[in-house]
Amino acid sequence: MRRPRVAILKPDYYGIVGGFERVVDILDDALTDDGYQVARRVVKVVDLPLEVGGLEIPPEVFESHPEYFRYLIVRQAFDRIDTGDFDIVISTQPPSFSHVHPRHLALFFHHHRVYYDLEDVYVEAGFVDDPELHRRAGQLIREIDQPRLDEVGWFLAGSQTVADRLDHFGGYTNVSLFHAGVGVGDDAEAVPFTPPGTGPVLSISRMEFPKRSELVVAAAHLLPDQPISLVGTGSRDLWVRHLDHVLGTGQVDAESLGPRDIWCNTGREAKLVPDGFRSHVEFAGRVTDDDLERRFREAPCVLALAHDEDYGLTAIEGMRQGRPVIVCTDGGGLTELIVHEETGLIVEPTPRAVADAIERLVKDRDLAERLGRNGQERAAEFSWANAVDEFRAGLAQVDR
């Protein structure tokens, strides 16, 4: 008997390899184990010509609104992939879901967020020169996405937050959840519990909008005696360091900052920090796995302060390491993962609230230990084995 054939659709944005690639690798293995024949169909974004439906987009027009045109071009590329020979199609990142196939499972981690849930905050931050045009583009994108989303047989949403967005933006209820596991490849080894450390508070995040590394730095400057480390780097690195400098040298008072001033911007105003400036905030950049493990051990708590995350692997990793995790009330998926006062603390997204929470956990070690232990227990639920089970349940919805 012929083995059923599955095509996994994926855009490749400039060869960036992230968490999603791991997810796809693991699901690919699971499908192969289950007797499917799996092939990947990758659209290389960088190779696509500036053309939509035969309408050539002049480069200057493209550059005036690249997000929009690129989305349409990539979407079209997924349209043109031939999956006639495949029994099932699994789409991944947007806009791969726009491919039409009678048995279509969408592994849905997010929409094209700047035209959906992030539209307002993106405009507010000043990333678009012409807000009206951006909103018009967003409306058009949603209009043309909708009929394709209607065709999707089943959605595996990356979190309840994502499922809620699917409901909000289209009323979709043919949705079940898929919680990605932690660690590379097989399930990460269990971490032996150690009581929360007395070293630097740890924040792990790419420095991108709206991950809010700025909030970490601002909170840190309300706690001048508490060392804090930021692991990770990104396009907002300069801005975050600039913020550390102006707060550290007293040019700006952390208390005086409005909650959104520091992070809801383009970060283009950043100035280079003079050589030799050091504050109690450490910018660790990229670190090795061993180093990261040590930092977890030494940390009294872990910060995951991003705005409206799809999911929140950092928080799960923090819990897995037996550390209480601080997240913000507007953290999206992060707030699903943390139970306030049980596995961590959920606080308002202000420097003061975050600083108070850190101080509370550092001073009350019993509390920190209790939250850490609970968190570790909770983190065990996020295994790849469970993720693959959730995936199989979703697959069963289209494979019949």
Added chain:
Amino acid sequence: MTDRELVSSYIERAAVRADGDLGQYVRDRVAEARPHSHAGAEIPDGTRLRGAKQALVAVSRPVTSHQSQVNDQVLNALDRVADDLRELAARITTTDQYVSRVRATAATIEGLVDELVTGFEAERTAREDLGGQIAAERETFAAFRQEVLGELAEMRARQDTLLRAAREALPDGADRLQLLSRELSHHDDALYEDIEDAFRGSREKVSTMLAGYLDDIATVPTDSPVVDVGCGRGEWLELLKANEVPAYGVDINQVVVDRCQEMGLDVRLADAVEHLTTVEAGTIRAVTSFHVAEHLSMDTLVALIDAALLALEPGGLLILETPNPNNHQVGAANFYLDPTHLKPLHPLFLEFLVTSRGFEPVEVRELHGPGIEPLRPTDLAGDPARTGPFVDALNAAFTSPLDYAVVARKPGAPA
């Protein structure tokens, strides 16, 4: 058209193309226009100055009376255009499908090529990584070697210093040192004899094991003496004497010499190598040495073989018996019963050594079975009486405890 308008128009047109239905677009716009088809013919309720405008319309009625129909017809015409467009779009779609199939095939092939290239690159990276690791290991090893060499030199220097200090501390210098070492070695002699008594086996047993060699001696038909190097308790010399074979022993162990002489055997206190090089060359019938070779350093062993070759008459025999490390029990454990054993000699090595020093022919003869029948593949399912001893031996060899302790008590009752 301003830049913004240009961009805006492209955005809209691109969206329509992306949606793939131009006809629908026109139709939607027509649908939007239809409620206004009466434009120019009526004045809607609530319009400012409606009365005046209504009057104006009434006055111009003869001119505008057909406006609504005209508008409707325009819209109908547009509707048909939309239909045509839809049909055209459908045809384009069919063509597009062909094109996209071709493109898709190309993309698929490209994807496969990409996967291949990625695979190759990953492999190349892995190989480079491995190369780097090997280089790093080599560096580590070189550093380690240097370190060891350094430590060795240091130890040698320390030992030399110690020896010099010891020599200077002794008033009569070297003589006293030799005396001291001789005293020490004689003390060891007694200990060694005790060990041999304890572990080599009974005299009768040893004699039985050695009797086979009498046939070998008989193959050298002369009356020259047999020299036994390291004669231990003298079992072999006794055996030779009983068979009227001229023979004497050479041993550096004072205790051995004394004991053998008491038994009326001819045993001389001498270093074997020294002795064999001082006897007249070609005058010895056989040089025998049982369980001695494994006590000798490589230099001494080679010197002994060379000296024997010189001393032996043509066709004379050199017999060296030593524990066989091919037996697991011997090689792994029993060999070390004797603290003066240096290291086991592999039969191939000893054969090579004796051959390379000029003996020919050289025979390696395996001796003294362990008294257990070798196991046959069919045995394990068969008679436990046959397999039992072997299983015991296997168990002893492989499942004996990994460590042991000696717990000793000083004679006398504790207070």
